[in-house]
Every structure is written in structure tokens, then in C-alpha cells.
Amino acid sequence: MQAKLNTLRPSGVALAVASTLALCTTDAFAAQSVVRGTVGGAYFTSPVFADIAAASSGSSTVASVYSGAKVCFDLNDNGVCDSGEPFTTTGADGSFALTSKSIAPLVAEISTSATNNGKPVTSRNVFRVKQDQIASSTVSPFLPAAVDITPLSTEVARAVENDGVSFTQAVNNLAQRIGVSSADVLKAPTNVTNPSELTAVLKESVIDTGRFELAAKFVDRGDTVGELRGNFDCPNVASFDATNANSCPASDQATVGIKAAQNWAMNLEGIPRYDYVFLIIEENESLNSLKDNADIPYINALLDNGSQFYNYYSTGHPSEPNYLALGSADDWGQTGDEAIPYPAITGVRANLSNAVDAKGLGWRHYEGSLWPSPAGTMANTGASSWNAKTGGAFFDNPAETSILGNDSSTYGSSLVAKKHNTVVWFADVTAQPNFLANERSIAGTGTDLDGNPIPYGFTTSTSPLTDGNGAVSTGNWDNALQNYATSNNIKSWWTNNTQPWTQDQFKLDLASGDIGNYNVIVPDQDDDMHNLKPNARADYWAKNVIAKIQSSAIWKDPTKRVAIVVTFDEGESATTACCGWNPQRSGNAASQPVQVAADGTVSTVSGVTGNESFNGAAYSSPYANGNHGHGVTLFGVTTNQQVLGTAPHGHYDTDYYSHFSFVRTVQDMFGLADPGQPSTYMNRSKYTETFIQQNATLLPEFANTANPHFDGVRAMNHVYQFPAGVSRVVAAGGVTAPVSTGPDSDQVNLWATK
Amino acid sequence: MKFLIKAAVLAAALGASTLASATTFDFSYSFTDGQELTGSLEGTLNGTTISNISDISMALNGTSMSGGVGPLQVVSWNTSKTAFDDTVPATISTVGAQNNFGIADVDMATSTSSDYFFSYVNDPKVGGVNALAANFLVTDAKGNNPQAFDFTGEGAWKIAPVPLPAALPLLLSGLGLFSIGRRRLAK
Numbered sequence: 001m002q003a004k005l006n007t008l009r010p011s012g013v014a015l016a017v018a019s020t021l022a023l024c025t026t027d028a029f030a031a032q033s034v035v036r037g038t039v040g041g042a043y044f045t046s047p048v049f050a051d052i053a054a055a056s057s058g059s060s061t062v063a064s065v066y067s068g069a070k071v072c073f074d075l076n077d078n079g080v081c082d083s084g085e086p087f088t089t090t091g092a093d094g095s096f097a098l099t100s101k102s103i104a105p106l107v108a109e110i111s112t113s114a115t116n117n118g119k120p121v122t123s124r125n126v127f128r129v130k131q132d133q134i135a136s137s138t139v140s141p142f143l144p145a146a147v148d149i150t151p152l153s154t155e156v157a158r159a160v161e162n163d164g165v166s167f168t169q170a171v172n173n174l175a176q177r178i179g180v181s182s183a184d185v186l187k188a189p190t191n192v193t194n195p196s197e198l199t200a201v202l203k204e205s206v207i208d209t210g211r212f213e214l215a216a217k218f219v220d221r222g223d224t225v226g227e228l229r230g231n232f233d234c235p236n237v238a239s240f241d242a243t244n245a246n247s248c249p250a251s252d253q254a255t256v257g258i259k260a261a262q263n264w265a266m267n268l269e270g271i272p273r274y275d276y277v278f279l280i281i282e283e284n285e286s287l288n289s290l291k292d293n294a295d296i297p298y299i300n301a302l303l304d305n306g307s308q309f310y311n312y313y314s315t316g317h318p319s320e321p322n323y324l325a326l327g328s329a330d331d332w333g334q335t336g337d338e339a340i341p342y343p344a345i346t347g348v349r350a351n352l353s354n355a356v357d358a359k360g361l362g363w364r365h366y367e368g369s370l371w372p373s374p375a376g377t378m379a380n381t382g383a384s385s386w387n388a389k390t391g392g393a394f395f396d397n398p399a400e401t402s403i404l405g406n407d408s409s410t411y412g413s414s415l416v417a418k419k420h421n422t423v424v425w426f427a428d429v430t431a432q433p434n435f436l437a438n439e440r441s442i443a444g445t446g447t448d449l450d451g452n453p454i455p456y457g458f459t460t461s462t463s464p465l466t467d468g469n470g471a472v473s474t475g476n477w478d479n480a481l482q483n484y485a486t487s488n489n490i491k492s493w494w495t496n497n498t499q500p501w502t503q504d505q506f507k508l509d510l511a512s513g514d515i516g517n518y519n520v521i522v523p524d525q526d527d528d529m530h531n532l533k534p535n536a537r538a539d540y541w542a543k544n545v546i547a548k549i550q551s552s553a554i555w556k557d558p559t560k561r562v563a564i565v566v567t568f569d570e571g572e573s574a575t576t577a578c579c580g581w582n583p584q585r586s587g588n589a590a591s592q593p594v595q596v597a598a599d600g601t602v603s604t605v606s607g608v609t610g611n612e613s614f615n616g617a618a619y620s621s622p623y624a625n626g627n628h629g630h631g632v633t634l635f636g637v638t639t640n641q642q643v644l645g646t647a648p649h650g651h652y653d654t655d656y657y658s659h660f661s662f663v664r665t666v667q668d669m670f671g672l673a674d675p676g677q678p679s680t681y682m683n684r685s686k687y688t689e690t691f692i693q694q695n696a697t698l699l700p701e702f703a704n705t706a707n708p709h710f711d712g713v714r715a716m717n718h719v720y721q722f723p724a725g726v727s728r729v730v731a732a733g734g735v736t737a738p739v740s741t742g743p744d745s746d747q748v749n750l751w752a753t754k
Numbered sequence: 755m756k757f758l759i760k761a762a763v764l765a766a767a768l769g770a771s772t773l774a775s776a777t778t779f780d781f782s783y784s785f786t787d788g789q790e791l792t793g794s795l796e797g798t799l800n801g802t803t804i805s806n807i808s809d810i811s812m813a814l815n816g817t818s819m820s821g822g823v824g825p826l827q828v829v830s831w832n833t834s835k836t837a838f839d840d841t842v843p844a845t846i847s848t849v850g851a852q853n854n855f856g857i858a859d860v861d862m863a864t865s866t867s868s869d870y871f872f873s874y875v876n877d878p879k880v881g882g883v884n885a886l887a888a889n890f891l892v893t894d895a896k897g898n899n900p901q902a903f904d905f906t907g908e909g910a911w912k913i914a915p916v917p918l919p920a921a922l923p924l925l926l927s928g929l930g931l932f933s934i935g936r937r938r939l940a941k
Contacts, residue, residue, distance in 0.1 A: 034886060036903065097903040099899070099901050101867065141867065142858065142873045143875060144903070
């Protein structure tokens with residue numbers, strides 16, 4: 001059957017008699033229709049997360065078909081198989097054939113009584129096909145058009161309905177975005193024969209299937225527009241936050257049908273789906289030390305030309321708790337750096353790396369000036385214990401006098417700080433089979449991907465490092481480390497010692513397109529402002545890395561959505577925090593994080609143990625020592641949609657956000673959580689204002705708050721509008737925002753793609 | 755004498771036409787899922803090909819396809835044009851795999867909608883076997899219009915002249931006329 005389907009599909013079916021096409025597309029009910037095809041997609045086997053490698057496994061995906069799915073002509077185009085609409089049920093091979101007196105879109109309702117790949121469907125889903133897709137495959141209304149109903153055909157339908165593009169444009173855009181031919185992008189994966197195209201179609205199928213499962217839930221639960229667009233004052237929180245609460249207008253209280261729900265599923269809490277995010281984490285600066293600082297002109301230009309958040313709070317001090325927070329929306333009670341014994345976080349704990357993996361997406365962690373270290377070896381005596389624990393990945397470095405930088409200084413100890421890592425702390429991440437493959441090197445030197453030099457070009461008088469000739473020593477160690485690796489024939493751990501060590505694997509990955517969907521980038525401690533404070537060297541490092549991203553094919557492709565975030569781990573010398581993190585308010589330590597069971601039962605997470613800073617003393621109630629936050633720092637965003645397309649830029653948002661808010665935003669961006677189910681947001685990122693109010697007894701640190709809005713986590717969507725007369729909390733480390741009382745000048749979503 | 759000759763010629767003609775090619779044919783297509791399309795038509799058989807087709811009637815699962823826009827008509831599927839084609843007379847084959855035609859209450863070459871139809875096409879350009887029928891004027895117990903499809907394998911196609919019981923009266927009547935003529939001659 002597949003062979004026959006394929007013969008029907010050749011682009012030649014563009015034979016698709018022009019007159020028939022015209023009739024079909026211009027008058028919905030002028031022509032009858034016959035269709036046949038497959039309801040197909042992907043069967044995704046989730047990774048198994050455990051804190052030992054022997055119990056862990058990665059994910060897998062195979063092409064699959066849905067048996068027992070109800071397929072109908074959706075005569076009234078409401079996304080539902082209504083009574084009276086022609087329907088059939090897919091056979092064991094996922095196939096269907098159906099005819100209708102009137103051509104109309106197709107809907108496949110996949111209930112939990114259907115099977116996928118022969119296994120029960122666990123969450124209801126709805127796939128769709130636009131009428132135009134049928135028309136484009138129609139040779140005669142008296143012969144069947146070959147039409148597969150898939151997650152990707154549904155995504156095309158959603159795009160046509162919401163993105164202002166034609167059917168043809170939507171198909172071509174999707175094909176280009178995932179790197180397959182337009183002829184193959186709408187085929188059921190079981191009909192895709194090109195191996196690389198099949199891989200791409202399967203990955204997109206897994207992503208879309210997950211998103212559209214959410215959409216079905218939105219409908220089945222009766223979720224409101226307010227919930228879906230991230231109005232955190234819906235349902236109305238005015239009863240306990242009369243001063244700050246926005247209204248929950250009737251439009252936000254309305255429920256949605258499946259078609260609207262599928263679009264919300266691609267814009268969870270108002271955060272658009274992105275394909276690639278690059279998070280660059282710098283060190284230890286308050287916003288007021290960075291904003292308009294002449295020593296970092298490039299980063300300030302990014303803020304001005306892109307988008308910036310004025311009240312973004314770090315969550316602790318020193319560094320490590322913040323990296324943990326950026327990786328998982330909790331610091332797990334860690335109040336110091338480099339917890340020993342490793343790993344710091346035992347058990348299976350929710351974190352972004354595993355959450356991304358669990359949805360069929362990919363992550364990477366790129367670290368600057370990495371010490372060349374093959375997997376499975378002890379690269380350095382002093383660090384051998386750590387190195388062994390991480391499988392050979394060496395996130396600290398020895399003091400190596402033979403490595404001389406551009407300025408002839410030696411490669412000092414701990415230039416690379418293992419504490420500056422959002423991933424390595426989690427036992428259930430390092431136990432995953434893909435862990436070593438995802439931890440890679442990055443350099444701040446060299447040309448962009450087109451071979452163009454990235455000019456230094458700064459003229460400030462405070463450049464802190466020179467090579468003796470007046471030039472700043474950017475990328476100080478990269479060449480020396482590469483030479484060392486080459487001379488000693490060192491292989492890279494991320495290739496399991498099969499390929500030579502490369503000091504800038506990031507650039508190679510950008511060139512090949514083999515990049516994570518979520519990429520965390522950490523410079524060394526000279527390049528991240530940790531050792532040298534705001535300076536042109538750090539500014540250049542960011543410029544160099546961003547130039548490489550912006551010269552890559554993925555950035556230049558407008559069908560792909562790419563965001564670059566620059567932020568800092570912590571502010572300076574302040575103990576304020578917002579947004580899900582407010583320990584020791586009114587004398588209360590932070591409680592253990594709260595979890596929500598499948599039946600809705602809320603309880604504190606048990607078994608979290610921690611270690612006191614540096615001295616290694618274990619304590620049973622880690623949050624008793626709780627971090628207080630470390631004030632406001634910089635958070636800027638630039639996207640390729642701003643540069644290539646029509647996405648707004650140059651806007652700001654003065655609402656309160658924290659690392660926890662960013663983690664929530666990432667979960668929305670990649671479809672990792674369900675806005676209708678607080679339990680699906682990891683750790684403290686679920687602490688919305690409403691959630692805190694509803695679980696007050698479990699969250700004593702928020703008791704007697706004067707500003708519940710300040711305390712709550714929300715996606716960074718700029719939906720909240722400060723009521724007239726309401727002033728901002730004066731932020732430690734912050735700067736005077738363009739507006740300090742009442743609404744911002746606009747409510748533009750800084751992640752908007754158009 | 756003249757009458758006798760005329761009667762003899764008529765009887766011979768009738769007998770000859772009945773024996774060489776039938777005017778009326780019964781046909782059926784049994785879909786692989788068990789559904790059945792049946793019907794009859796008039797035409798001229800030459801080898802395995804029936805031409806000059808007219809007076810078509812059809813039923814799907816015993817339900818007559820009637821009451822549509824117009825009388826049932828047949829058009830050919832043109833494998834060169836990859837389209838139904840009403841510019842050349844349609845033919846039907848007694849061999850199922852050689853069929854390329856469609857029957858509907860409209861001209862399938864120019865219309866985009868019918869009340870009922872039967873397509874029987876064997877063309878690699880459209881995936882090989884395409885046998886399908888639907889009746890949009892009827893609703894079945896599930897609320898659907900009756901419809902049947904064969905794409906992955908071909909069902910059983912039969913078409914044959916209406917058997918003797920139908921032709922015999924013609925022959926007998928011819929012989930009767932001949933007999934009457936002979937008696938008149940004898941008188």
C-alpha cells in the first residue's frame with residue numbers, strides 16, 4: 001500500500017488538475033472529495049532518568065501509525081468530528097479511505113481507545129488536514145487524493161490559520177525549518193524513505209504531538225484564554241491582591257475550541273515556540289553596574305536594539321545556587337560553591353536538561369577554556385576525583401604553566417569554574433547516556449562562520465588585559481589549549497574519544513547544524529567578568545560568540561526561531577529576591593520545594609539533602625540556611641525574528657522576574673509543561689501568585705507578604721500591566737526604569753516573533 | 755412468401771445477435787471488504803471490450819443508485835491525460851484489470867460533484883487499482899453515505915451478457931413468427 005501511496009504523491013500530482021484545484025479552493029462545497037491515506041506520526045519512548053547510569057537510558061523514536069482513530073470530513077471546520085459528518089476509523093495499518101459529497105478539512109480524533117505503534121494512546125489528540133492539502137493532492141474528485149493526517153499536517157493547518165501565511169507558504173516554511181523537502185514534509189513518517197528526512201520529520205512529529213496533546217487537554221478541561229495566554233490574575237486574584245491585581249476580563253474567562261487551543265499550545269502562556277535558545281551566563285554584576293557602562297558597549301547595544309527586562313532578580317549568592325536555579329528553578333538548599341561530595345543533587349530531580357530530553361529535544365552546555373581531557377581518564381591529579389565522577393569531563397582546570405595565553409600569562413588554576421555549570425550537579429543528568437556528548441567546548445576567538453574577522457573595535461580606556469602590544473587578550477587561552485591538545489593527540493570526551501579535541505566545538509556545531517535546542521554558554525572566569533569586572537574583554541567574548549551564532553545558517557533562516565539571552569548569575573551585594581524565592585521573610589527559612597501529585601495532592605518534596613558551603617558538612621534541612629537572593633541583574637534578549645523579520649525590538653518590560661521565571665519561560669518555549677497543571681512546572685517555577693496563595697501553609701516564607709505579585713513566579717510574557725499609581729518595588733542593584741509607576745509604555749511581549 | 759422471408763430474416767438476426775454479442779449485460783464488483791456493486795447496461799461486445807454503452811443502472815449493496823442529477827453515464831479514464839475524458843466513447847472490459855472508466859449521474863469529465871458514482875481505474879499514475887463507489891443520496895445506520903473502496907487489492911469484477919432466460923424469448927418469438935409464416939404458406 002505504501003508503494004501505491006507514494007506513487008500517488010509525486011510532485012507530479014501537482015498534475016492536480018488546475019481546474020479541480022480552483023474549484024476546490026474557491027468554493028468549499030462545490031466539489032465532492034475522496035481521500036485515502038494514513039494517520040501517522042511518531043512513537044516516542046521517553047528516557048529513563050535515574051541517578052545511576054545502570055538504571056538510566058536515553059530516548060528513542062520510531063515512525064508509527066494510529067489504529068482506531070476516527071477520521072472525518074470536518075464539514076463545519078470546527079476541528080471536531082460532529083454528528084452527521086462523514087467518518088471512518090483507521091485500520092490496523094493506520095489507513096483510511098473516505099468520501100464526502102463536499103470537500104472539507106479532515107480531522108483525526110485520536111482517543112485513548114486508539115493505539116499508536118500498537119500501544120495504547122495515553123493522551124487524547126487531534127490531528128488535522130487543511131482542505132488545501134486535499135485539493136493539492138486531488139487529481140479528480142472521483143478518485144482518491146492521497147492525504148496523510150499527521151502532527152505536521154496539523155502544524156501546517158495551525159500556521160495557515162494563525163500566522164498569516166498561505167497553505168503553500170506554510171508547507172514550504174515547515175519543510176525549510178526542519179530541513180526536508182516540501183514533497184515529503186506532509187507524508188506520514190512511515191512513508192518517508194530518506195533517512196535524514198525521516199529523522200527530521202520524526203523529531204518534529206514528537207514535538208508537535210506533545211504540543212497538540214496539550215491542546216486537547218486545554219479543550220477537555222475547559223481551560224480559559226486567561227490561563228493559556230499567561231494572565232496570572234485569571235482566575236481573579238484581586239481577592240487577595242487588591243492593590244496589584246489586573247482584571248480577568250470576560251475574554252480571558254472564555255474557553256477555547258481545539259483549533260484555538262492548538263495555537264495556544266504553540267504559545268504557552270504567551271511564550272512563542274522557539275527552535276533554538278542560546279543562554280550566555282556572565283558573572284556577578286548588578287544591572288546598575290552594567291547598564292550604559294562604556295566598557296561593555298556591545299552588550300549595551302544588544303540591550304538597546306533587542307529587548308531588556310529591568311527587574312530580573314538573581315536568586316542567591318555565591319554562584320552555584322544561581323546556576324542550579326537557572327538549571328532547575330531551585331538551588332536545592334545549596335548555599336555555597338562546589339558542593340562535595342559530588343554530585344550535589346542526588347535522586348531524580350526535575351531539571352531543564354532532562355525535561356528537554358523528555359520531549360525529544362536536545363540540550364548542550366558549552367564551556368569556555370575547557371581543559372583538554374579525554375573521557376574516562378584522570379586528566380589531572382588534583383581533580384581526578386571530580387573528573388572520575390563526571391565520566392572524564394573536566395569542568396575545572398589544573399594550573400598549567402606550560403599553557404601560555406596571548407599575554408604570556410599562565411593558565412591559572414580554576415580559570416574554568418565547575419561551579420559555573422547548570423547541569424553537572426544533577427546525578428540524574430550525568431547518569432544519562434548523552435551527558436558527555438552534550439558537554440562541549442567553546443572559544444571566544446576566531447572568525448565567524450563565513451570566515452569574516454570579528455573586529456575588536458572598542459575604544460574604551462579601561463581595557464583590562466593587553467598582550468603587551470595594546471590589544472586586549474580576548475580568548476586568551478584558546479589557541480594554546482588547542483595546540484596542547486593537538487600536540488598530545490587528545491581526543492574529545494563528547495565524541496567518546498573518537499575525534500580530536502577541538503577548543504571551539506561550538507563553532508563546528510553551528511556550522512554543521514548539530515546544535516542543541518537549548519544551549520547554555522559559559523565563558524571562563526576571565527571572560528565572564530568574574531575575575532575582571534565589566535570590561536571590554538568580556539564584552540568582546542560575547543560579541544565573538546554571538547557573531548558566530550548570527551553568521552550560522554540557523555540564525556539566517558527566518559523560518560527558524562532563534563533567541564540569544566545574555567544574563568548574569570547574580571547581582572552584587574544585595575539580599576533581595578522575588579518571584580518564587582523569598583526565604584527568611586518574617587523569620588521563616590525557605591521550605592522544601594512543593595510538589596503536586598497526579599491527584600492534585602500538594603506536599604513538600606522529601607529527601608532533599610544538602611551540603612554547607614565549602615566545609616562539606618551535611619545538613620538535613622538545607623533550606624534552613626536559605627539564600628536570600630542577590631538583587632537585580634541584567635537580562636537581555638535578541639532574536640533572529642527581530643533582525644530578519646518583523647518582531648518588535650527596542651522594547652522593555654519592568655515586571656518582576658527571577659531565574660525561576662526564566663526556567664518557567666523556557667518550559668513554555670519548548671512545550672515542557674502544561675499551563676493548566678501547576679504540577680508540571682518544575683520545582684519553584686510553579687509558584688505563581690495563585691499557587692502560593694492556595695498553598696500558604698506549605699510556603700511559610702511568603703506569609704504576611706505586602707506584595708503577592710512581587711512574590712509570584714510568572715512567565716516572562718509582559719502580560720501583567722502595572723495598575724495606575726502602583727510603583728515598582730525599588731530594586732537593589734537596579735536602575736531607574738523608563739517607567740516606575742503605573743503601566744509600562746507598552747505591553748509588548750519581548751519574545752514575540754512578529 | 756414475402757412475410758415468410760421477412761420472418762426468417764428477423765429470426766435469424768435475433769438469433770445471431772443473441773449468440774454473438776448481448777445487448778444487455780449484468781455486472782458486479784465485489785469489494786475486498788465484502789461490499790458489492792451491481793448493475794446492468796446495454797452495449798456491444800467485441801472480444802473482451804464492450805462499447806456503445808447505454809441504459810446503465812447500478813446499486814451499491816442492493817440500494818439502487820437512482821434519483822440523482824441525471825441518468826447514469828459512463829466516461830473513460832484517459833491514462834495519457836490522467837483524467838476522465840468524455841471526448842472519446844467509453845469502453846468497459848470483461849477483464850477487471852483492464853478497466854479505466856467511471857459511471858455517475860453526471861459527466862465525470864466535467865463535473866466535480868455527483869450524487870453517486872463508481873470509479874474503476876487501473877493506472878499507475880494514480881496508484882494502480884482504484885475501485886470506489888459511493889451513494890450520497892443514502893445514509894447508512896452510522897450516518898454515513900454508503901461507500902466502498904479498493905486500493906490495495908482488486909476485488910472481483912464480473913460482467914456478462916444477460917443469460918439465456920432473457921434472450922430465449924427473442925429466439926422463440928422469431929421461431930414462432932417463422933412457424934406462422936410457414937403455416938400461412940402451407941394454407
